Amino acid sequence: xxxxxxxxxxxxxxxxxxxxxxxxxxxxxxxxxxxxxxxxxxxxxxxxxxxxxxxxxxxxxxxxxxxxxxxxxxxxxxxxxxxxxxxxxxxxxxxxxxxxxxxxxxxxxxxxxxxxxxxxxxxxxxxxxxxxxxxxxxxxxxxxxxxxxxxxxxxxxxxxxxxxxxxxxxxxxxxxxxxxxxxxxxxxxxxxxxxxxxxxxxxxxxxxxxxxxxxxxxxxxxxxxxxxxxxxxxxxxxxxxxxxxxxxxxxxxxxxxxxxxxxxxxxxxxxxxxxxxx
Amino acid sequence: xxxxxxxxxxxxxxxxxxxxxxxxxxxxxxxxxxxxxxxxxxxxxxxxxxxxxxxxxxxxxxxxxxxxxxxxxxxxxxxxxxxxxxxxxxxxxxxxxxxxxxxxxxxxxxxxxxxxxxxxxxxxxxxxxxxxxxxxxxxxxxxxxxxxxxxxxxxxxxxxxxxxxxxxxxxxxxxxxxxxxxxxxxxxxxxxxxxxxxxxxxxxxxxxxxxxxxxxxxxxxxxxxxxxxxxxxxxxxxxxxxxxxxxxxxxxxxxxxxxxxxxxxxxxxxxxxxxxxxxxxxxxxxxxxxxxxxxxxxxxxxxxxxxxxxxxxxxxxxxxxxxxxxxxxxxxxxxxxxxxxxxxxxxxxxxxxxxxxxxxxxxxxxxxxxxxxxxxxxxxxxxxxxxxxxxxxxxxxxxxxxxxxxxxxxxxxxxxxxxxxxxxxxxxxxxxxxxx
Numbered sequence: 001x002x003x004x005x006x007x008x009x010x011x012x013x014x015x016x017x018x019x020x021x022x023x024x025x026x027x028x029x030x031x032x033x034x035x036x037x038x039x040x041x042x043x044x045x046x047x048x049x050x051x052x053x054x055x056x057x058x059x060x061x062x063x064x065x066x067x068x069x070x071x072x073x074x075x076x077x078x079x080x081x082x083x084x085x086x087x088x089x090x091x092x093x094x095x096x097x098x099x100x101x102x103x104x105x106x107x108x109x110x111x112x113x114x115x116x117x118x119x120x121x122x123x124x125x126x127x128x129x130x131x132x133x134x135x136x137x138x139x140x141x142x143x144x145x146x147x148x149x150x151x152x153x154x155x156x157x158x159x160x161x162x163x164x165x166x167x168x169x170x171x172x173x174x175x176x177x178x179x180x181x182x183x184x185x186x187x188x189x190x191x192x193x194x195x196x197x198x199x200x201x202x203x204x205x206x207x208x209x210x211x212x213x214x215x216x217x218x219x220x221x222x223x224x225x226x227x228x229x230x231x232x233x234x235x236x237x238x239x240x241x242x243x244x245x246x247x248x249x250x251x252x253x254x255x256x257x258x259x260x261x262x263x264x265x266x267x268x269x270x271x272x273x274x275x276x277x278x
Numbered sequence: 279x280x281x282x283x284x285x286x287x288x289x290x291x292x293x294x295x296x297x298x299x300x301x302x303x304x305x306x307x308x309x310x311x312x313x314x315x316x317x318x319x320x321x322x323x324x325x326x327x328x329x330x331x332x333x334x335x336x337x338x339x340x341x342x343x344x345x346x347x348x349x350x351x352x353x354x355x356x357x358x359x360x361x362x363x364x365x366x367x368x369x370x371x372x373x374x375x376x377x378x379x380x381x382x383x384x385x386x387x388x389x390x391x392x393x394x395x396x397x398x399x400x401x402x403x404x405x406x407x408x409x410x411x412x413x414x415x416x417x418x419x420x421x422x423x424x425x426x427x428x429x430x431x432x433x434x435x436x437x438x439x440x441x442x443x444x445x446x447x448x449x450x451x452x453x454x455x456x457x458x459x460x461x462x463x464x465x466x467x468x469x470x471x472x473x474x475x476x477x478x479x480x481x482x483x484x485x486x487x488x489x490x491x492x493x494x495x496x497x498x499x500x501x502x503x504x505x506x507x508x509x510x511x512x513x514x515x516x517x518x519x520x521x522x523x524x525x526x527x528x529x530x531x532x533x534x535x536x537x538x539x540x541x542x543x544x545x546x547x548x549x550x551x552x553x554x555x556x557x558x559x560x561x562x563x564x565x566x567x568x569x570x571x572x573x574x575x576x577x578x579x580x581x582x583x584x585x586x587x588x589x590x591x592x593x594x595x596x597x598x599x600x601x602x603x604x605x606x607x608x609x610x611x612x613x614x615x616x617x618x619x620x621x622x623x624x625x626x627x628x629x630x631x632x633x634x635x636x637x638x639x640x641x642x643x644x645x646x647x648x649x650x651x652x653x654x655x656x657x658x659x660x661x662x663x664x665x666x667x668x669x670x671x672x673x674x675x676x677x678x679x680x681x682x683x684x685x686x687x688x689x690x691x692x693x694x695x696x697x698x699x700x701x702x703x704x705x706x707x708x709x710x711x712x713x714x
Contacts, residue, residue, distance in 0.1 A: 236320045
């Protein structure tokens with residue numbers, strides 16, 4: 001077998017493998033979209049890949065029946081606030097853990113690492129009691145603060161790994177140019193960590209967008225609930241309205257898919273440059 | 279450019295802060311005329327909201343209905359709220375009876391016995407006794423709780439067999455089988471026309487356990503079943519072998535739909551709704567499910583066919599959803615009055631009609647669909663582990679249920695399974711004694 005044939009076969013094998021992985025990832029999304037166009041009976045009977053009768057009305061029904069208007073607004077508000085909060089706090093904390101020397105630095109850092117080991121359900125009761133004592137239960141700010149707290153540990157670890165690799169010459173040069181510590185963080189460290197920040201943004205956006213359990217625990221008022229609450233309208237204890245649920249899931253998946261596509265370049269760079277190391 | 283991005287971040291922060299501050303931080307003041315009820319039933323939310331509005335119009339008392347679904351996270355919220363002392367006036371306890379007992383012990387749940395006894399016990403008499411039993415603590419109960427009724431059921435449920443009228447007719451079967459030999463004959467007839475027999479979600483192992491329990495009560499009676507759980511009768515007793523033989527006989531007769539031991543109930547429901555099997559073993563909630571999947575399905579409910587004609591067939595059933603009243607609520611009387619109203623005939627009939635669940639009020643039966651009436655008509659035949667005097671040790675139940683699966687797939691014989699279960703029983707009893 002000559003060299004070009006060998007190379008072509010290798011590429012063919014590799015592409016076939018990648019194609020099968022891509023199909024495995026995309027097929028559930030396709031199936032969700034397909035079912036969102038059917039009615040509740042044909043979901044179980046129509047075996048074709050393309051539905052025999054297409055019904056886009058499910059989207060309008062899902063939007064109105066699920067009360068998506070207010071939930072959508074809430075989810076966007078929570079996602080933006082939490083992600084901005086996490087990026088700011090974690091980048092400051094990671095910068096401090098990586099570049100500053102202060103008493104108890106390592107101990108504080110390991111506290112954050114340990115916090116990551118506590119599963120969210122394990123902290124439900126203390127969180128709920130704390131938020132009630134602070135008068136923050138059933139408030140947006142209470143939920144946002146809790147979610148920022150949930151995302152901090154991983155984000156700090158990711159950013160610290162990145163800042164650790166930042167050459168100290170850059171920091172020295174900035175200092176010679178008259179930059180304060182705040183300015184070094186903002187003008188030097190943060191722009192360099194853009195790929196890691198992109199990873200943090202997408203990870204946390206996904207986390208907040210899909211979160212429901214903590215929201216359910218802390219929030220009582222329907223007007224404060226996130227988008228996931230709307231999905232519950234279609235899933236009863238025993239019966240599920242599959243077509244509307246799939247339409248609702250498609251609606252809820254679109255923003256996060258768009259965000260991923262918009263940040264794809266940075267995420268790949270962030271992952272490949274070791275943003276998730278450690 | 280850098281300045282611009284800094285300004286953008288600050289703006290986003292300010293906007294978020296302003297929106298957050300403006301729209302979400304209002305503290306809630308206690309309204310003495312407002313009763314708050316937390317529930318977990320997505321499919322019943324709309325009708326409960328409708329009833330709450332109606333109640334406000336009739337009485338002037340505002341009922342705030344709040345939904346927290348699914349049930350797992352509802353339970354977490356109830357546990358957390360009890361610790362933060364923020365439980366609502368009306369709520370449900372979805373956990374086991376011992377957790378229910380804990381809630382009572384720590385003063386979170388009101389004893390409603392006096393209310394049920396008022397007017398010559400009119401409220402109590404209007405309900406299915408089996409529905410109340412789940413909320414009742416009998417004298418000398420093992421939890422040490424003051425005897426009484428602590429919860430109000432709003433619906434009931436039971437698990438029976440169902441048959442597809444069209445498929446039975448296709449096989450020339452004129453009436454649903456009432457005893458085991460008739461059932462086996464039906465299976466033969468169905469096989470002749472290429473129709474699968476029985477489908478159920480026995481991948482969810484408790485459903486197979488319920489089916490076995492039905493036959494244990496029919497073959498040997500409640501007393502002997504309880505004696506087994508207590509440890510006085512062995513699983514190697516001929517009656518228990520007979521119970522396990524039910525599965526062997528049905529399996530050998532080809533009565534089970536393929537894959538029954540691994541099938542989740544959702545899939546089994548699809549099979550029956552889409553007419554892939556003639557019989558199903560499922561709970562009364564299926565009426566709602568089948569209606570969504572195939573509104574034109576023609577079916578009816580029946581008791582599992584008996585083996586011993588001298589004893590009644592006992593099926594699992596009891597309260598479906600129940601609510602309790604917070605003991606320390608300042609609006610306790612109003613909360614009780616609302617639950618009394620909600621469980622009255624008219625409201626129960628509306629709930630049953632709109633949600634296709636069995637009403638807890640027996641007087642509401644007249645106005646419900648036929649298939650629901652079929653289910654409700656045998657409520658007196660129901661029993662449930664939560665009201666039994668003794669319960670089997672979890673490890674023994676697990677061994678028994680896995681044994682059933684082994685028998686169905688032909689891996690083990692009933693005698694082998696019985697011996698293995700008995701061995702587990704002896705080991706676990708010994709362990710329990712050592713712990714004491």
